[in-house]
Amino acid sequence: MQEFLQQLVNGLTMGSVYALVALGYTMVYGILKLINFAHGELFMLGGFFGLTWLTASAFSGLLKSPLLGLLVLFLLVMAMVAVIGVLLDRVAYKPLRRSPRLTAVVSALGASIFLQNAVMLVFGSGYLVFPDVARDIYWMVGGVKITLMRVIIFLVAVCFMVGLYLLVQKTQLGAAMRAASLDHDTSRLMGIDVDKIIMLVFVIGPALGAAAGLMVGLYYRQINFAMGWTYGIRAFTAAIMGGIGNIPGAMIGGLLLGIIETLGAGYISATWKDAISFAILIFILIWRPTGLLGERVADKV
Amino acid sequence: MAVILLALMVAAVGCGGGDQQVAEDAIKIGIQGPMSGPMALEGQGFLKAAQLLADQINEQGGLLGREIVIVPGDDKSDPKESALVAQKMISSNVVAVIGSYSSTATEPAANIYHEAGILHITPSSTATPLSEKGFERFFRTCFLDDRQGLFAAQFAVDTLGLSKVALIHDNTTYAKGLADWTRIYLEENGATVVYYDAITPGEKDFSPVLTNVKGVAPELIYFTGYFSDGGLLVRQARELGIECLIMGGNAMNNSDLVKNAGLQYAQGVLVTTEPVPTDLPYAEAQQFIADFEAAYGTPPQSIWTLSGADALRVVVEAIAQTGSDDPAVLAEYLHNEMGDFPGITGPITFDEKGDRLGTIHKAYEVDAEGNFVPYEG
Numbered sequence: 001m002q003e004f005l006q007q008l009v010n011g012l013t014m015g016s017v018y019a020l021v022a023l024g025y026t027m028v029y030g031i032l033k034l035i036n037f038a039h040g041e042l043f044m045l046g047g048f049f050g051l052t053w054l055t056a057s058a059f060s061g062l063l064k065s066p067l068l069g070l071l072v073l074f075l076l077v078m079a080m081v082a083v084i085g086v087l088l089d090r091v092a093y094k095p096l097r098r099s100p101r102l103t104a105v106v107s108a109l110g111a112s113i114f115l116q117n118a119v120m121l122v123f124g125s126g127y128l129v130f131p132d133v134a135r136d137i138y139w140m141v142g143g144v145k146i147t148l149m150r151v152i153i154f155l156v157a158v159c160f161m162v163g164l165y166l167l168v169q170k171t172q173l174g175a176a177m178r179a180a181s182l183d184h185d186t187s188r189l190m191g192i193d194v195d196k197i198i199m200l201v202f203v204i205g206p207a208l209g210a211a212a213g214l215m216v217g218l219y220y221r222q223i224n225f226a227m228g229w230t231y232g233i234r235a236f237t238a239a240i241m242g243g244i245g246n247i248p249g250a251m252i253g254g255l256l257l258g259i260i261e262t263l264g265a266g267y268i269s270a271t272w273k274d275a276i277s278f279a280i281l282i283f284i285l286i287w288r289p290t291g292l293l294g295e296r297v298a299d300k301v
Numbered sequence: 302m303a304v305i306l307l308a309l310m311v312a313a314v315g316c317g318g319g320d321q322q323v324a325e326d327a328i329k330i331g332i333q334g335p336m337s338g339p340m341a342l343e344g345q346g347f348l349k350a351a352q353l354l355a356d357q358i359n360e361q362g363g364l365l366g367r368e369i370v371i372v373p374g375d376d377k378s379d380p381k382e383s384a385l386v387a388q389k390m391i392s393s394n395v396v397a398v399i400g401s402y403s404s405t406a407t408e409p410a411a412n413i414y415h416e417a418g419i420l421h422i423t424p425s426s427t428a429t430p431l432s433e434k435g436f437e438r439f440f441r442t443c444f445l446d447d448r449q450g451l452f453a454a455q456f457a458v459d460t461l462g463l464s465k466v467a468l469i470h471d472n473t474t475y476a477k478g479l480a481d482w483t484r485i486y487l488e489e490n491g492a493t494v495v496y497y498d499a500i501t502p503g504e505k506d507f508s509p510v511l512t513n514v515k516g517v518a519p520e521l522i523y524f525t526g527y528f529s530d531g532g533l534l535v536r537q538a539r540e541l542g543i544e545c546l547i548m549g550g551n552a553m554n555n556s557d558l559v560k561n562a563g564l565q566y567a568q569g570v571l572v573t574t575e576p577v578p579t580d581l582p583y584a585e586a587q588q589f590i591a592d593f594e595a596a597y598g599t600p601p602q603s604i605w606t607l608s609g610a611d612a613l614r615v616v617v618e619a620i621a622q623t624g625s626d627d628p629a630v631l632a633e634y635l636h637n638e639m640g641d642f643p644g645i646t647g648p649i650t651f652d653e654k655g656d657r658l659g660t661i662h663k664a665y666e667v668d669a670e671g672n673f674v675p676y677e678g
Contacts, residue, residue, distance in 0.1 A: 003516050006541075010508040127529045129560045138540075145542060220505035222533055222561055230503050265509035271472060271499040273509075 002143040007266040008259065013150045013219075015258020016157035020212035021235030022242070022250035023164065024205030030181040030245040031201050033101060037108040038088060040232020041115035042081050042206040046213025047223035048123055049077045051130055066133070074156075077214050078207040085206025086199055112228070120225040130221040149219045156215065160208055161251045168247055177201070181245065234261075234277075241281055243294025252292060327368045328626055330355070330616060331390040332609075333383070333400030333410060336375035343402045346606030347424060348373050350589075351399060351613045353596050364620055374398075378406045387413035395419060396626045399612040402605065404428035411439055420628040422615065424608035429478075432654040438632040440655040442611045442646065444662070446475065449550060450482025452662035453573045457521055458490040460664070460678065461546065467496035467519035469510065469534070471526030479525040479550050495519050500530060507534050508541060515543050525550040532561020539566045551575060551662075559671040567667045571676060575604045576663040580675055586645045604646070604661075611644040618642055 021043050028036040053073055092111040096104045137148040168174035179187045180197040187194050216231070217223045234257060242253025257277060264276035284292065332351045334344030348371070355369040363369065372393050374386035383401055387410040390398050397420035401407045407426035414421040415436040422440045423431070429445055457463050466487055470480035477499070484494050495517040500507050511534070514522060522538065522545060524531050531553045538547060549558070551574035559567040578590060578601050589610055594600045601607060618639065619631040636655070641648040650658045664676035 003512055006512045007509060010506065010512060013508075014506050127557065127561060132563065145540075147540065216505060220533060221536075221563070222505060222529070224503070224529075227503065227505075262509040266513050269498060270501075270510045270513075273501065 003266070005142065005144045007262045009144060009146055009150060010266075011259035011262035012255065013153050013258070014261060015238075015255035016154050017212045017216055017231065017254075018235045018238045018257050019251045019254025020157050020160060020208050021231055022238040022254045023161070023247065024209045025236050025239040026242070026244050026247060026250040027201050027205045029239070030247070031177070031198055032093070032097075032104075034093065034104050035108065035236070036093075036205075037105070037232075038092070038111040038115055039205065039209055040228030040235070041112050041119075042085055042088070042228075043209040043213040043216075043231055043235075044119065044223070044225065044228035045081050045084060045115070046077055046210030047217035047227065048119055048128075048213075048225075049080050049210070050214040050217050051128055051223060053077065054131060054133070070133070074211060074214060078210045081210030081213075082203040082207040085202040088206075089198065089202040116225055116228065123225065125225060127222050127224045130217045130223070132221070133218055149215075153215045153219060156211065160211065164204065164208070165247060165251075173200070237277065237281055240291055241284055243288075243291030246291070246293045249291055249293035256292075327370045328364055328620065329370045329372050329393060329395040330613065331372045331374060331393070331395040331398035331400070333374040333376055333386050333390065333398055333406075334402045334609075335378035335406070336373065338377045338379075340378045340402055343425065343603055343605055344375065344378070344400075346601060346603050347399060347402070347609035349597055350593065350601065350606050350610035353593060354610055354613050354617070357592070358617065364617055365624060365626075369617070374400070376401050376406050376410070378403045380405050380409045383407070384409045384413060386410065390414075391417045391419065396620070396628060397422065397616045397631070399424060399609060399616070401426065404431060407431060411436060415439065418628055420616065420619075420631050422612040424612045425605040432656050436655070437636075438628055438655075440612075440615070440632075440635060440651055441657055442608045442615065442644070442649065443605070444657055444660060446479050447482040448657075448660045449573055449662050450479055450484075451486045452660040453479075453483045453523060453548065453550070454486035454490050454492065455660075456573065456664050457487065457523070457548070458492050460676075461521065463520040463546070464492045465495045465518070465520045466492055467514045467517065467522045468494055469496070469514070469522060469524045469526070470499050471502045471530060472499040473502065473526070476525040476527075476550070476552070480523075483523060483525070500526065500534065502526060502530050504530075505533060507537050511538050511541050511543060514538070515541055518545075520545050522547045523550075524548070524553065527552045528555040528558040529561060532558045532567070535562040535570055536566045546571065548573065548664075554665065554673060556671070556673075559667060564671050567671060568669055570667045572665050572673065573662050574665060575661055576675075578602075578604055578607055580663060581607070581646065583643070583645065583647060585643055589645045607645045611646050611649060614644065615639070615642065615649060 024039045028034055050073060053076055088111055092107045093104055096107055139146050168177055176192045177197050179192055180194050184194050238253035238257040239250045241257060242249025260280055261273055261277050265273040268276060332348050334347045335341055336344040351371050355371050358364055359368055372395055374390055376383040376386045383406040398414055399422050401410060402425050404426040407423045411421055420438045422442060424442050427443055427445050457466055468480045468484055470476040487494055496514050496519060498510060500510055524534055531549050535547050548571040554572045554574040590600050619634045620626055623630050623634050635651050640650050646661050648659060652658055665673040666676045668674045
């Protein structure tokens with residue numbers, strides 16, 4: 001039982017990261033029906049910008065108050081990656097808005113390769129290591145070890161997700177986003193600035209991805225230019241599992257995938273972990289082709 | 302500068318083999334390896350070692366009263382170049398060829414030397430399939446990965462006195478192979494493998510695997526993958542409260558391991574690996590390293606340089622003992638008669654496939670400063 005609970009804690013941490021990254025995929029898909037393959041790279045950039053700030057001498061003064069330091073760090077990194085997200089849209093996707101969907105997907109793959117290689121050229125191809133920020137603080141709850149960083153990751157992820165959910169469901173801006181995801185032209189007729197909504201999506205999605213990348217860097221302390229792929233593919237799977245285009249779906253899909261992975265690795269075989277996750281994904285899609293919370297969409301591609 | 306000189310030397314010998322004043326009855330031994338390109342250090346190491354030993358023997362009147370001539374060949378560690386070098390070696394009438402460095406470059410050359418019936422010894426190509434082709438004149442002075450598994454198992458059981466081992470690999474051919482061999486030898490030595498599974502390289506969270514490992518309470522975790530994952534694995538194991546010894550294979554032998562794990566966690570981690578040249582305990586090794594330094598100004602940088610020297614010494618020994626330069630006779634001697642020849646890298650005995658018996662591996666430990674130091678117990 002103790003082992004099961006520990007695995008659950010492990011799974012929730014990984015799942016929170018997947019969920020945050022999955023939100024970026026699902027939001028862009030919801031609005032543009034585009035799979036933003038460069039999103040994993042935005043997540044990776046979060047880690048690299050975070051490391052750059054953390055090691056910059058100017059920043060070390062702020063870290064004297066760790067909480068304030070971390071808050072500023074998160075805001076800075078999220079803002080920087082949000083700018084890159086908007087630029088990515090302007091350069092790689094906006095000129096292709098009226099082109100066939102496949103063209104934009106190819107452009108997304110190109111952007112992903114470009115960002116990966118740019119980071120490799122600037123930061124090198126090796127693994128970079130974060131300084132120790134959160135010291136070894138942990139609690140033992142019934143024999144289960146819970147570290148502070150795991151709690152922070154989970155709480156930050158939940159806060160972001162709840163905040164996003166409220167934004168989309170309860171505000172006028174959210175209503176505009178939901179409208180734009182249904183039909184761009186009709187939304188324009190209703191006076192919604194669709195381009196602004198798209199820009200907003202490319203601010204929020206990358207910012208959440210960057211937060212996830214920064215948390216991965218802070219917790220695991222190791223980042224690499226290729227890490228966007230490993231996490232990106234999992235988060236994408238989580239988005240599909242929950243129903244792509246659906247925001248609560250991405251959250252549930254992410255947490256579910258994290259838990260399935262750890263329990264599969266823990267109780268069946270770590271070697272077969274990915275096979276197990278994808279087998280479950282296939283079963284879910286056979287049972288519900290639109291994902292767990294996905295809505296029926298008339299003629300997709 | 303030394304590189305340029307050596308390159309010129311290679312070029313001179315390579316282009317003008319016929320012009321050289323070589324005694325008619327000289328014994329020619331080819332040295333094939335990457336003399337230029339990113340791995341040049343290794344090929345030049347072979348060449349320097351062989352030239353040094355050949356000069357020593359020639360000064361003392363040669364081998365069987367005949368001069369030893371070293372014929373270098375630069376294959377840039379490239380399989381296509383390797384085939385060309387092999388053809389060139391054959392037309393220079395060498396008795397034996399030592400090389401190449403990487404397994405990819407050794408493979409095409411091995412086929413050509415086999416057809417030409419030349420004795421072929423590689424000092425450093427460890428890929429298992431090379432000796433599975435049944436070439437009777439192919440030998441290696443390096444040890445295959447199964448030897449590291451043997452060492453790891455014996456070290457865990459005999460030196461550390463442990464019997465419950467968890468094996469973790471990363472599903473790459475190398476790491477899985479090493480884990481499999483270690484498992485076989487552990488069980489042969491009476492230890493129990495209480496856990497055997499793989500992590501996914503590049504993934505940052507290994508706590509699902511480690512939570513399981515903690516449940517089976519091993520006395521030793523042996524991780525056969527690479528340092529980048531290994532560092533995180535060590536840290537996460539300690540964070541989960543796993544207190545047992547952690548040991549890695551030779552892919553963990555990298556100073557970045559300490560960075561990735563954090564010094565307080567990395568300290569005390571063991572690795573099984575080929576020793577640093579100066580850590581070899583044999584008198585032959587100390588002698589060779591001293592001679593090498595006297596001749597070239599720096600001690601040998603790579604363990605493969607010493608392995609290359611051993612390859613030449615083995616050929617010389619076979620020629621001296623049999624009084625023949627017929628590769629068939631020499632191969633016969635190396636397979637069946639030579640046993641525990643005192644090599645620089647330890648006693649040399651070849652099995653029926655031409656692979657080397659015994660182990661060269663050694664255990665290193667991360668000390669309080671984060672350096673890898675020989676394990677003292």
